[in-house]
Amino acid sequence: MKTDVLIIGAGGAGLMAAIAAKEEGVDVLVLTKEYPTRSQTCMAQGGMNAALGNVAEDSVEDHIQNTLKSAHGEADEESIRFMCSEAINAVEYLDSIGVCFSRTGDGKIAQRRLGGASAPRACYAQDYTGLKILHTLYDRANALGIEFVNDTFLLEVLKDEDGNACGAKVLDIRSGELKTYIAKTVILATGGYSRIYDKYSTNSTASSGDGIAAALRAGAKLKDMEFVQFHPTGLKNSSILISESARGEGGYLLNSKGERFTDELAPRDQVSRAIDEQIKKGEDIFLDIRHLGESFIDEGLPQERKLAKLYENVDPVHDLIPIKPVAHYTMGGIAVDNRSQTNVERLYACGECANHNVHGANRLGGNSLLEIVVFGREAGRNAATKAKEVASLSVPAHTECFLEKEFSNTVDFYKYKEKIGNLLYNKVGIVRKKSELKDALEELEMIKSLLPQMGWSDTSAVYNTNKQEFLEFRNIVEVSEVVIQSALGRDESCGAHYMEAQS
Numbered sequence: 378m379k380t381d382v383l384i385i386g387a388g389g390a391g392l393m394a395a396i397a398a399k400e401e402g403v404d405v406l407v408l409t410k411e412y413p414t415r416s417q418t419c420m421a422q423g424g425m426n427a428a429l430g431n432v433a434e435d436s437v438e439d440h441i442q443n444t445l446k447s448a449h450g451e452a453d454e455e456s457i458r459f460m461c462s463e464a465i466n467a468v469e470y471l472d473s474i475g476v477c478f479s480r481t482g483d484g485k486i487a488q489r490r491l492g493g494a495s496a497p498r499a500c501y502a503q504d505y506t507g508l509k510i511l512h513t514l515y516d517r518a519n520a521l522g523i524e525f526v527n528d529t530f531l532l533e534v535l536k537d538e539d540g541n542a543c544g545a546k547v548l549d550i551r552s553g554e555l556k557t558y559i560a561k562t563v564i565l566a567t568g569g570y571s572r573i574y575d576k577y578s579t580n581s582t583a584s585s586g587d588g589i590a591a592a593l594r595a596g597a598k599l600k601d602m603e604f605v606q607f608h609p610t611g612l613k614n615s616s617i618l619i620s621e622s623a624r625g626e627g628g629y630l631l632n633s634k635g636e637r638f639t640d641e642l643a644p645r646d647q648v649s650r651a652i653d654e655q656i657k658k659g660e661d662i663f664l665d666i667r668h669l670g671e672s673f674i675d676e677g678l679p680q681e682r683k684l685a686k687l688y689e690n691v692d693p694v695h696d697l698i699p700i701k702p703v704a705h706y707t708m709g710g711i712a713v714d715n716r717s718q719t720n721v722e723r724l725y726a727c728g729e730c731a732n733h734n735v736h737g738a739n740r741l742g743g744n745s746l747l748e749i750v751v752f753g754r755e756a757g758r759n760a761a762t763k764a765k766e767v768a769s770l771s772v773p774a775h776t777e778c779f780l781e782k783e784f785s786n787t788v789d790f791y792k793y794k795e796k797i798g799n800l801l802y803n804k805v806g807i808v809r810k811k812s813e814l815k816d817a818l819e820e821l822e823m824i825k826s827l828l829p830q831m832g833w834s835d836t837s838a839v840y841n842t843n844k845q846e847f848l849e850f851r852n853i854v855e856v857s858e859v860v861i862q863s864a865l866g867r868d869e870s871c872g873a874h875y876m877e878a879q880s
Contacts, residue, residue: 380406381764382757383560385531385545385588388416389507390728390749390756391566392514397757398564399521403764408529408547408558410567411583413515417568417729418749420581421507422620422680423491424499425471425750426743427464431485435496437461444744447493447644448737449872451601456715456734460744460751467750468500476513478502479677489625491742493644499743504620504680507746529556530845531587532779534563534595534724537771542595542724544773548780550845553838555780557773561764562723564756565592569707569729571605573857575798577806578704579611579618585849586856588730592711593855597719600712600732602856603863603874606740607807608705609648610664615688616703619681621645621742623666626677631697632660646739646873649702653807656701663697670694702807706745708736708873709863717756723763727756738872779851780844784832790850793824793831797857805861808877811868818861825854 381403384391391407399405409416428435440461445454472478472486478500479487490497502509518525528550535544535557544559567588571580578584593599609630610619624630624641630648632638632655639651652662666674666681671694674682678693685693710732717725717733727733728749735748800820804813828851835843870876 378406378556379559379770380404381561382564382760383408383544383558383562384564384566386566386568386728386730387413387525388566388568388728388749389418389511389514389746390753391564392511392518393750393753394564394566394727394757394760395518395523396514396521397754398761399523401758401761403761405523406558406560407523407525408531408545409525409527410530410587412527413525414512416511417581417584418511418746419508420579420618421746422504422618423622423625424489424501424506424743425468425510425746426494426498426741427468427500427747428461428498429465429468429486429488429500431481432488432497435498437464439495440464440498443494444735444741447739447741449739451604451737451871453734459715460735460747463751464747467747471510471513471750474513474517476502476509489622490642491621491625492642492648493741494743499625501622504622504678510746530848531567531591532848533776534565534591535773535776536595536721538774541722541771543771546776546778548845548848550840553841555778559770559773561767561770562725562760564760565711565724565726565730566728566753566756567730569710570856571704571707573797573853573860574704574801575795577616577798577802579608579616580705585853587849587852588726589711590852590855592719592724592726593859595721595724597721597724598712599859600709601738601863602709602860603867604708604738604872605704605860606645606706606708606873607649607702609645609652609702610700611703611705612684612689613699613701617684617688618705619664619684619698619700623664623678623681626666626673627669628664628666631663631665634660644739645742646875649807650875652702662700664700665697666693667695704802706740708732708738708740709860716759717752718759723767725756725760727753738874783829785830786832786834788827788830790831790847793827794850794853797821797824797853801857801860805864808875809864810877811865814861814865818858818865821854821858821861825858828854
């Protein structure tokens with residue numbers, strides 16, 4: 378199977394890259410582990426930043442400065458200036474292809490203020506913003522005739538004898554067959570790695586860092602992997618996300634005594650630490666939006682009400698919502714330049730799996746949807762341009778296949794997957810200590826050494842989720858190791874990486 382541009386992942390970034398590449402006139406093929414309409418982008422609720430100034434005075438420069446401040450000096454100003462300057466065009470593009478943004482009374486795109494922003498800047502579609510963007514991009518991709526192959530698990534990025542990326546080896550989840558796709562250029566858009574924290578994550582179970590692990594095995598550099606953002610308001614029992622839009626619309630954070638204890642619209646790292654401190658004092662923490670009223674909640678925050686009722690058995694019109702901070706977004710990822718090119722020739726990356734140096738140590742709320750549109754488009758255009766320059770398809774060099782190794786299946790990897798999640802949340806979480814990071818790395822290395830004793834017990838070929846989950850577990854182990862090593866390499870506190878001094 379051959380194409381010009383091979384895209385792996387069909388969330389917002391992958392779809393935007395596919396559309397942009399197709400519009401450049403090259404053949405495009407998209408491989409997806411999940412169905413595109415179910416990708417992680419659909420869980421983004423709060424909005425997408427653009428300094429339209431539709432609700433209050435705002436400017437691109439203020440957007441830039443807010444993003445720089447949130448990044449704690451770890452982002453690239455030139456990249457941020459490009460992203461923020463492109464934001465208005467990005468929203469206008471989405472509006473033009475049919476994204477149903479909420480509107481003001483005079484018909485303009487409505488905007489709300491999220492944490493760390495100096496003005497109401499997030500353009501939204503109730504609290505279904507990511508879902509509406511994702512489905513509209515998928516419609517657009519289908520209208521352009523872009524081909525999708527769903528239920529495909531990335532095993533390895535393939536390279537030719539000269540070290541150029543030239544395709545991918547995958548597992549066809551439906552049939553159990555191993556397949557090879559050859560391409561002139563490859564784009565990874567496989568999402569982040571928050572699910573290494575297992576049950577302590579707002580993300581879907583698919584966010585297991587597959588593309589990042591495969592890129593690492595192919596020789597791509599990773600950057601800032603220690604920067605894991607914890608969202609202040611995951612539901613207490615399920616970790617399901619309650620969007621920042623709830624606080625942006627006026628929601629309060631309360632402890633067991635009914636006291637407010639922090640600025641609810643401070644950047645996420647600050648709010649998460651404030652909650653963590655309260656919890657360590659023995660307090661339960663709640664989000665209170667009762668004062669917003671039923672009609673406002675049903676119009677502006679309908680998903681939050683449904684999620685709280687479904688997963689926590691409380692009605693936020695009348696009840697407090699129990700919450701806790703959980704892993705939500707990963708700022709680290711595959712290092713790319715301003716053309717979305719990795720250090721591996723002809724291998725590009727975009728979306729949460731990539732590090733475009735725009736989030737630094739703490740992402741500003743509303744900038745993730747913006748990033749996938751702006752840099753997804755750039756990745757698609759640049760990969761298409763490079764594909765036109767490549768005269769012919771390459772032959773992949775030999776790559777060892779992990780699935781052909783011997784696995785005794787005497788150790789249950791599911792138990793260790795949960796153990797890694799607990800280990801990371803407790804020792805590589807919101808507040809970190811050097812000694813605990815060392816303990817976590819030692820324990821993870823022990824788990825890694827057990828991989829040959831693990832494996833899959835289901836021997837069926839068709840839709841073997843047991844085998845797929847073992848492959849995800851392998852990636853979780855590899856990515857977790859890098860996260861801990863990166864955290865150990867940074868002694869000072871910086872944004873989401875907060876080190877507690879030890880006596």
